[in-house]
Amino acid sequence: MFEFEIQAKDGAARVATFQTPHGVLHTPLFAPVGTQATVKALTPQQLKDMGTSLILANTYHLFLRPGDQRIAQLGGLHRFMAWENPILTDSGGFQVFSLSGINRIDEDGVTFKSHVDGSIQRLTPEISIAVQENLGADIIMAFDECAPPHDREYNQQATQRTHAWLERCLTAKTRTDQALFGIVQGGIFEDLRAQSASFIASLDLPGFAIGGLSVGESKTDMLRSIEVVNAILPENKPRYLMGVGTPYDIVQAVGRGIDIFDCVLPTRLARHAAALRLKDRLNLVNANFADDPRPIDEECNCYTCQHFSRAYLRHLILAKEMLAATLLSIHNVYTLIQLTHRIRQSIIQHTYLSLIEEYQTP
């Protein structure tokens, strides 16, 4: 279980397989986000049809509603949401800091106010692991603290806490059929990133994640942080860049040794009438598209592009029809999954540098 096997390399970019209880993952891969046990506006069948291999679900949301114990009693998250392929759950750490009301952080954990009903709730490394064991994802994440990227002192503290919490997560963990990934923090500070990577790498973990990026820092800072960290993380384990997902970011990060991505971008854009393309975006509200018979992308093979015109999609958006979000989500998620296929192909063919060349506009 959780074997990671590199099949091809081109520079730092690699193509690999990662074994999980619910199937083999082929990396580099992009995972759409199913925050509340559903990738918004899409059925599991649609996700499968567009080639989705891994989806992410949010521990914070499911802990609050419908409750992890309820999901466990109903057979676990895979069965609950009818997703037979691998699932990754985050630890709840990021959402506790970004979504919940007043929170109190201490060495033991975090007390916060639920955004659902205002109740006071608590997450600690032990509770996060217990919740994630109830959910039963294939890949689970250590409970971490994500600090604002430019605050050096806060990042120093948060990194130490993240390390101590990781050790407690390892102690708390009881299931052997879940891969616990540690998370490297440290903001934009190279020395903190290096220290954090060294500590996390010193533990015998089935995989590693880089957190605290794509949260306001510059692209240069983001990419340099990835380089610093990946120079230290062991090569023979999967590397997951959390919350990152523009085509440019994915291509650049794979070139620096990242294997797994997740992001709400494709589904969030879809709900705001924006169609993701590999090198630009279309805002389908635009009156230019009112009579446009072309699909979003003439080279795209997704269900949406194979059947519907920009004019039709614009009509659905103006008419406030739910189908707009579904059709745009299909296209946007498919676009990122197709990109990872293309990435794997070009690594195998040792042409990854020219692929990077194609994506010079962030």
Place this chain on the structure above:
Amino acid sequence: MFEFEIQAKDGAARVATFQTPHGVLHTPLFAPVGTQATVKALTPQQLKDMGTSLILANTYHLFLRPGDQRIAQLGGLHRFMAWENPILTDSGGFQVFSLSGINRIDEDGVTFKSHVDGSIQRLTPEISIAVQENLGADIIMAFDECAPPHDREYNQQATQRTHAWLERCLTAKTRTDQALFGIVQGGIFEDLRAQSASFIASLDLPGFAIGGLSVGESKTDMLRSIEVVNAILPENKPRYLMGVGTPYDIVQAVGRGIDIFDCVLPTRLARHAAALRLKDRLNLVNANFADDPRPIDEECNCYTCQHFSRAYLRHLILAKEMLAATLLSIHNVYTLIQLTHRIRQSIIQHTYLSLIEEYQTP
């Protein structure tokens, strides 16, 4: 084209085929409603997978937005909404009276205020036919006036106007690949219904519709009106009962010789957390379902019942996830389509009376 062939009969109930330019329809059938060129929350693929043969689209809505000329330029309604099977469009008459703002009715037509942008618009029999020819549905409807069911004087006038408008529709019609159905009106008044049916039946039309029912009258009045009308309409042509769609109503109306049904009920209930079953409904917001691992209906083979629990559906509803409307719409539409399969089967087997027995609760 438009041949209607009766294959089996059991009492007044019949199983038949109706040829259209986009394929053969097997009746009795239920058509879900795609008001704005989309059956709400469902893709054409999902509709096809659940066995949908015919869908209805609303002339009033498409005339106002995105405009019938635009749809014509984009290749017609089938192509616009990517529905390859038959489509029926109504005439706009019903919506002009029920949805639009202040309207002025005269012998020539109706002037009304658009619910989309407040603009003043006009529909006449000639405009309705021109719009429906631009949309290009397989079955189109005559422009009619639907009066409140208990107002005798109004129904008398409305019936006369509906008859005069039907003759103008026939004159205005230019396409030969669309079947124009006339509509019988007359409220709950047997003599008016009989007069209207006699007039409509006297014209050589490929099919007939009964309008102005299921709009506030009693079940007894509705069913008696159907009997009066169907005793007069020719047997060898399809009969369409407009806007009717509970399981009870469908079973009773088929028993009185109706072939085609449409209704927003299954998709509207779905958006309000209600699951349609053949003999009752579940309100999935109910706390009883919070931990219920069963599907909506243990005997249902729809995608939703094959994959998801009541507990999961309730969670989606409380979390305000769009997937709730999609999964409930799949189940609700599938339930009515399966009912029509069962109806066809029992007519062929001459057991329709016992099927009617099963549906005694309206």
